[in-house]
Amino acid sequence: MSEAPARPAAKSRSGRFDRDHPHYKWVALSNTTLGMLLATINSSIVLISLPAIFNGIHLNPLAPGNVSYLLWMLMGFLLVSAVLVVSLGRLGDLVGRVRMYNLGFVVFTVSSVALALDPLDQGPGALWLIGWRVVQAVGGAMIFANSTAILTDAFPARQRGTALGVNQVAAIAGSFIGLVLGGVLAEIDWKLVFWVNVPLGIIGTIWSYRSLHELGTKTKGKLDWPGNITFAVGLGVLLAAITYGIQPYGGHTTGWTNPWVLAGLIGGAALLIAFCVIETRVAEPMFHLGLFRSRVFAGGSLAGLLSAVGRGGLQFMLIIWLQGIWLPLHGYDYESTPLWAGIYLLPLTLGFLVAGPISGALSDRFGTKLFAAVGLLLTAATFVGLVLIPVDFPYWLFAVMVALNGLGSGLFSSPNASAVMGAVPANQRGAAAGMRGTFMNSGSALSIGVFFSLMIVGLAAKLPQALTTGLTQQGVDPAVAAKAGQLPPVGSLFAAFLGYNPIKTLLGDQISGPGVNRGALEGKDFFPHLIAGPFHSGLVVVFVAAAAMMVVAAVASLLGDRRDRRTAAESATGEAAA
Structure with a gap:
């Protein structure tokens, strides 16, 4: 927008400030x-x-x-x-x-x-x-x-x-x-x-x-429709791929090896490069x-x-x-x-x-x-x-x-x-x-x-061992504890992010098994000490x-x-x- 020329200060009859009023x-x-x-x-x-x-x-x-x-x-x-x-x-x-x-x-x-x-x-x-x-x-x-x-x-x-x-x-x-x-x-x-x-x-x-x-x-x-479309789709696909890259895929703790995530990252980046080329060639980018x-x-x-x-x-x-x-x-x-x-x-x-x-x-x-x-x-x-x-x-x-x-x-x-x-x-x-x-x-x-x-x-470097050891110490069957320890850490991370205690979700019915210290597992201290x-x-x-x-x-x-x-x-x- 071009700058408007200055005019004497004025106030409208309705009492509100007009565009040229100093206030x-x-x-x-x-x-x-x-x-x-x-x-x-x-x-x-x-x-x-x-x-x-x-x-x-x-x-x-x-x-x-x-x-x-x-x-x-x-x-x-x-x-x-x-x-x-x-x-x-x-x-x-x-x-x-x-x-x-x-x-x-x-x-x-x-x-x-x-x-x-x-x-x-x-x-x-x-x-x-x-x-x-x-x-x-x-x-x-x-x-x-x-x-x-x-x-x-x-x-x-x-x-x-x-x-x-x-x-x-x-x-x-x-x-x-x-x-x-x-x-x-x-x-x-x-x-x-x-x-x-x-x-x-x-x-x-x-x-x-x-x-x-x-x-x-x-x-x-x-x-600039070509620029708008390539930018919106490119950035949207790129950010969506990053979003799904957080989730586990296959045997990996994150989804960065997921073919769809990789396709989104590469495709989104390619569209953004195309957007830059388009913007250098249109009259009004x-x-x-x-x-x-x-x-x-x-x-x-x-x-x-x-x-x-x-x-x-x-x-x-x-x-x-x-x-x-x-x-x-x-x-x-x-x-x-x-x-x-x-x-x-x-x-x-x-x-x-x-x-x-x-x-x-x-x-x-x-x-x-x-x-x-x-x-x-x-x-x-x-x-x-x-x-x-x-x-x-x-x-x-x-x-x-x-x-x-x-x-x-x-x-x-x-x-x-x-x-x-x-x-x-x-x-x-x-x-x-x-x-x-x-x-x-x-x-x-x-x-x-x-x-x-x-x-x-x-x-991923320390949580599996900490989780397996901590559950075993509270009476959980070692096989069950080992299985829980191998679950992707994203679940525990989101649980902490939401302020949830995820132990019940991790163990399911096993939390009530014989010899299991259920009170400790569901208490306020166990999971925080475990993940700290x-x-x-x-x-x-x-x-x-x-x-x-x-x-x-x-x-x-x-x-x-x-x-x-x-x-x-x-x-x-x-x-x-x-």
Whole structure:
């Protein structure tokens, strides 16, 4: 969109701020912040509520054949958001960013009502939820893809870092807040996890339709259908293959040797390569590959992707750690672990909320690179620190580590958003915002496949022997114990993730056999003690990999050249004059 000429400040007779009123930018900021909160809270609120949701529809996610329901409840929202956010950002450039953003609120609210009214049970009930989560993700992608561009249009360069900082704090903090909110609401009624969106969605819909204005002319052109289709199918197939790569195949602990998974990985990568070729040959591409000539845009996008992968992996690992091990060891019932896991993760959220707005304001004055790089290096240090503390940690030490991790993420997020969006022309901000959203959502989706697979590899080295020995010591027949020990560790991993005690599922009727210490096997301590050592072995692999990603991202954040600085300076001068 082209920049609109400035006009004298005015306020409409209806009392609302017009587009040229000096306070309009703050109206836009408050509305888009609400939208980003809604979209990103729902990327994680289900994550911690899954035990209550599956109990509510009377479905055992660990039973044979039901693991796919679990995976798609986790992945469906993230996958669709990642696939569509660029297309919807480009569509916003063509038909109006505000129009697409407003429609996103409507779609999001309607789908939330449908999710809360799930009339089905067991497998059909899970399919209903998965299907409407996909629709909800479409609405979330509309909001996500266009809110950053709306703010970039509304704010001058000298204030853009602060505005984008607040918006990005809302986006990433939403994923942390969702963990706490999901734990609290699921304790009352699982349907509240979806009902909570409805009043906020209605308010946001009415408010956005009444208050937001297009701040420029629509870009002339048409949608790049060949690019959109190859990108959507390629990325969708690739992420779906990664999803199924977590599940065991044949005699292997994971599914990476499954021919269908390999076909998805190769086919998805081939389609994405074809997409890049198409984008260099069409007149009006959806993905402006030329933007990557800017080292600020390229480095900032890479840093954003790696940060999202690390952040997503952190959330999964901390939930497993708390729900499956630490909380049961400290006397909490498995049924209450989602609630308390959310509460004990509050320092992570608070650390982010403290650092995010401050780094946005300071980066406007002192530049973005240093804050982004320092934040990522601090995050890398906390990943190493989390490896060094014991599995049965003193809580204050854990709280310090996750709070510092939140601080690091907060220091990085606002300057990164400001640098990336400030490096693109005004008429490509919608597409650029969509590209940022794709990297962020793809990183979250990739984190599930990458970190779950790394954890499974770590568990596979020690869990079978630990499980066999532990069951035998409690009176289980050695043959039965050996058979249970040879089962793929993904079941035990998902059990820990959901806060379940899987021993009954593993042993079946054998748990009541003669001489078996059933009380110990079904107690709060046996499974957490059993998995603690193997889990830590996997945690070392996962968090060392995450720390390495953060270091690479820090280096990428420091990239820049004279052309980028000249472009930013010219943009700031032009906007100040306007």
